[in-house]
Amino acid sequence: MRICRFDGNHIGVVEGDSVYDVTALFDLKPTWPLPQGDWIMRQLPDLLPRIRDQFRTSKAAPLQSVRLESPVANPGKIIGAPINYRAHIDEANADRDINHGKTFTSLDQYGLFIKANSALIGPSDEVQLRFDDRRNDHEVELAVIIGREARFVPRERALDHVLGYCIGLDMTVRGPEFPGFRKSLDTFAVLGPWLVTRDEIADPNDLALSIRVNGETRQDSRTSYLIFDVQKLIEYASRFYTLHPGDVIMTGTPEGVSQVNPGDVMDASIEKIGSMQVRIARDWARP
Structure with missing residues (x-):
């Protein structure tokens, strides 16, 4: 599966020429102090089965129409x-x-x-x-x-x-x-x-x-x-x-x-x- 970050911190699944927005599956409100590493990457392993099952029901956009960001926003190192x-x-x-x-x-x-x-x-x-x-x-x-x-x-x-x-x-x-x-x-x-x-x-x-x-x-x-x-x-x-x-x-x-x-x-x-x-x-x- 191809996971991307796009259009100002949306999280998506890339399949073919489309990007499916799965941002809603993630907790975007961590408590302070933050754990070490990237907050989204920390959640992703446990969410992958759910994402695989549900991403095609999410809103899709043409891949060429989105702005692709670094897939990791906040690497610790x-x-x-x-x-x-x-x-x-x-x-x-x-x-x-x-x-x-x-x-x-x-x-x-x-x-x-x-x-x-x-x-x-x-x-x-x-x-x-x-x-x-x-x-x-x-x-x-x-x-x-x-x-x-x-x-x-x-x-x-x-x-x-x-x-x-x-x-x-x-x-x-x-x-x-x-x-x-x-x-x-x-x-x-x-x-x-x-x-x-x-x-x-x-x-x-x-x-x-x-x-x-x-x-x-x-x-x-x-x-x-x-x-x-x-x-x-x-x-x-x-x-x-x-x-x-x-x-x-x-x-x-x-x-x-x-x-x-x-x-x-x-x-x-x-x-x-x-x-x-x-x-x-x-x-x-x-x-």
């Missing part, structure tokens, strides 16, 4: 895996604009990083570049959405904690600073176009993913080349952090990262999830 494809490590080590004198080796040596929640946007928003004197790159990634709290989770039970998957764009400005700083600019975490529930994807470690910029293919690979696959990433991350419903793990990007510029159009796709078109704003962000 957006976790990034900086070097998780061997071919990307090789290209990073060969490109000084990427490595800035570092030599990248393995993910377990460099660890994960946290991307600021304030960077989050959906596919209907525009990525806003800030630094016209620095290189800004696209990075297409499989994004994993956590559905159940996870702490010290063994690999064999890791997928039990997954709610679903979506496309992620881990935008980055190149430079010598730590990744969590350079990748946390406003609009630099794009999620969409919807969340595909875990049951729809038997093996997240064997999906084609790609991105085109202005019609030109830049990245084209498969998640089968992940160094730490999805289960290993959840196991690894949950040793350091408690993962809460709605937390996002961006699993890393393959080779082919390259510069984007104002006015560019990015078309990102992942097998069994779909595709989304995201625009780079025509104007640089200014004070």
